[in-house]
Amino acid sequence: MSIEALARDNVRKLVPYLSARRLGGNGDVWLNANEYPTAVEFQLTAQTLNRYPECQPQQVIERYARYAGLTPDNVLVSRGADEGIELLIRAFCEPGQDAIMYCPPTYGMYSVSAETFGVECRVVPTLADWQLDIPAMAAQLDGVKVVYICSPNNPTGQLINPQDLRDLLELTRGKTLVVADEAYIEFCPQGTLTTWLSTYPHLVILRTLSKAFALAGLRCGFTLANPEVISLLLKVIAPYPLSTPVADIAAQALSEQGIAAMRQRVAEMTDNRQGLIEALQQTPCIEQVFASDTNYVLVKVTHASDVFKSLWDQGIILRDQSKQPSLQGCLRISIGTRTECQRLVAALQQQPGPQPTEKQ
Numbered sequence: 001m002s003i004e005a006l007a008r009d010n011v012r013k014l015v016p017y018l019s020a021r022r023l024g025g026n027g028d029v030w031l032n033a034n035e036y037p038t039a040v041e042f043q044l045t046a047q048t049l050n051r052y053p054e055c056q057p058q059q060v061i062e063r064y065a066r067y068a069g070l071t072p073d074n075v076l077v078s079r080g081a082d083e084g085i086e087l088l089i090r091a092f093c094e095p096g097q098d099a100i101m102y103c104p105p106t107y108g109m110y111s112v113s114a115e116t117f118g119v120e121c122r123v124v125p126t127l128a129d130w131q132l133d134i135p136a137m138a139a140q141l142d143g144v145k146v147v148y149i150c151s152p153n154n155p156t157g158q159l160i161n162p163q164d165l166r167d168l169l170e171l172t173r174g175k176t177l178v179v180a181d182e183a184y185i186e187f188c189p190q191g192t193l194t195t196w197l198s199t200y201p202h203l204v205i206l207r208t209l210s211k212a213f214a215l216a217g218l219r220c221g222f223t224l225a226n227p228e229v230i231s232l233l234l235k236v237i238a239p240y241p242l243s244t245p246v247a248d249i250a251a252q253a254l255s256e257q258g259i260a261a262m263r264q265r266v267a268e269m270t271d272n273r274q275g276l277i278e279a280l281q282q283t284p285c286i287e288q289v290f291a292s293d294t295n296y297v298l299v300k301v302t303h304a305s306d307v308f309k310s311l312w313d314q315g316i317i318l319r320d321q322s323k324q325p326s327l328q329g330c331l332r333i334s335i336g337t338r339t340e341c342q343r344l345v346a347a348l349q350q351q352p353g354p355q356p357t358e359k360q
């Protein structure tokens with residue numbers, strides 16, 4: 001018997017998540033993973049590495065609760081928001097019986113996590129404007145335990161309409177968890193659903209230190225929910241999900257000073273984004289620049305795969321979104337430093353625009 005044949009059926013069929021890192025590339029301008037473009041410095045202060053860490057480091061939980069305007073019993077910390085996505089499936093979905101729902105184009109980890117655990121994916125594409133198709137979702141909610149909604153959505157870049165989220169929360173009350181993935185909410189803080197937690201016991205919010213907090217390499221994320229949900233997740237989380245150095249640095253990032261520095265970075269990135277959008281609108285190969293509430297912009301490009309390849313060969317690495325439903329010809333560009341944005345625009349300016357015969 002081959003080792004391959006020993007593996008679970010769904011694992012053999014699984015296509016692993018193609019992260020920006022796994023896709024590789026030999027770049028010096030990395031605009032493909034929505035990271036902050038430069039490193040923020042930290043000192044390690046906790047030296048007791050002979051001891052196991054706390055499962056839920058108290059200072060990190062207290063500081064995140066204060067930052068989010070919630071109480072510590074609303075907060076779970078984990079190895080990135082990605083672990084939060086997975087814990088929800090492990091705690092709420094019976095393999096081979098229950099389903100999750102998501103609405104593409106969106107973030108890829110919801111389906112990868114579900115497939116890993118043998119949980120069905122109910123896929124309901126968004127409308128043409130990338131907002132939720134509430135009637136289609138309502139028609140397919142049977143057996144769905146968790147709905148993942150990314151807001152602002154990756155890779156399209158816009159917030160989901162609050163009224164649609166209200167409608168969804170009413171439809172699902174008592175039956176289904178609604179998970180709002182707010183990985184980019186620091187770039188549009190007015191869009192958060194944290195104040196809705198007191199109204200909806202089945203609402204869950206995902207957060208991360210990987211984007212606006214500039215700590216993708218730290219692997220630290222948060223699940224915000226009512227205490228009943230948090231208690232269930234604590235049953236399935238690993239005994240030591242965060243190492244001592246991670247908790248140490250996370251606590252520093254969530255100090256008053258750390259949060260002020262984050263807001264400074266958000267202002268700077270928003271500024272760079274505006275500059276980049278204006279330059280892209282003057283670039284022949286760019287057909288459309290979509291509005292963004294985040295640290296990336298989605299663009300529709302003439303001959304997108306050629307442009308992607310040409311930039312890749314010049315060391316400028318973007319994320320090709322052409323394979324996602326309704327995103328043919330679309331590339332996602334993370335906002336880099338001002339210099340990186342300028343290098344990108346210069347390279348794009350060299351690309352041909354649509355030929356006269358190609359114009360509608």
Ligand SMILES: *Cc1c(COP(=O)(O)O)cnc(C)c1O
Nearest residue numbers: 080081082107154183208210221
């Ligand atoms: C980056 C990202 C995550 C993952 O966050 P980590 O904390 O790095 O695991 C989750 N959801 C979305 C939409 C993201 O873009």
